[in-house]
Amino acid sequence: MLIDVTDSTIVASRALLGIVARSMSPALEEVTVPQFRVLVVLSNKGGMRMGDLAEQIGVHPSTLTRTVERLEQNGFILRSPVPGNRREIRVSLEERGAALVETVTQARRATILSIIETLPAEEQETVKQGMTLFARAAGEPDPADLLELGI
Amino acid sequence: MLIDVTDSTIVASRALLGIVARSMSPALEEVTVPQFRVLVVLSNKGGMRMGDLAEQIGVHPSTLTRTVERLEQNGFILRSPVPGNRREIRVSLEERGAALVETVTQARRATILSIIETLPAEEQETVKQGMTLFARAAGEPDPADLLELGI
């Protein structure tokens, strides 16, 4: 029985992964995965200093400088001086960057919604309860893990 | 209500994605993501010709040649001539490659199992039903989508 639940969950996870990957795929024609990670972090946590961003993402500051450079050149983000401190640089999302993340998020939601819509109401309720229980038991995922995939 | 189910599912998907990413992360210290994709395909579909493998993965044959070269040098896969045809080359998993994929799969199962174990039996049942319903409604994910993430 325990095996049953695990198997069901693994199968469902494959379906969800497919959805996530597909939702991201258009974005990956505009930016690379590491670049998208930057956008996602900025979207979740808001603008921040270069150093903090590098730490969040887990790359060397010099690496981030180059990545951010490319993102800025393509209009996804903005680098601006911090008032009152001329050493630090603040990075934040430009409209284009925010829109890209938003597009992916919306696509994901829309896909899931369209799948759930195909179920009768009482089955929707079951899905909701099952997902909620699992999510609660699993706890919040480590953000660093999610970043690995650029979520 | 529809929104509720969608939200629950999205939250659960984040948890599942964290699990998937974390399970993959040790493997990514041994191979790159594109390399891992090759291993996964070979694990799922068995050995095949270079050309077919390139098509499965969606890269140019010449790209695959180089990737496979590296995997072979590190003992993850094997390139062997096809008997009866001296043009084609068959690629298949070496023990080391199979073990790597297996490790990731097992880690994923173990994590999910450990989470589900924390639930009382009747909640496990609910999770099972919910996951099963969702998975069925979602259908099989397009393998090409999954590959995007190296699953």
Added chain:
DNA sequence: TCAAAAGGTTGCAATCGTACAATCTGTGAG
């Protein structure tokens, strides 16, 4: 038999990500 097609590999070039070391500018403590 011979030319065309199939299957793979090599040469070449561009792009990224990555880190380390060195550097430059600013800040802050003494």
Added chain:
DNA sequence: CTCACAGATTGTACGATTGCAACCTTTTGA
């Protein structure tokens, strides 16, 4: 004021992915 430290960028180097074009060998069809 000066010196150590903080924050970020530049110089440098390397490895990986990627595709295109050219090429070699083998197969196959006319």
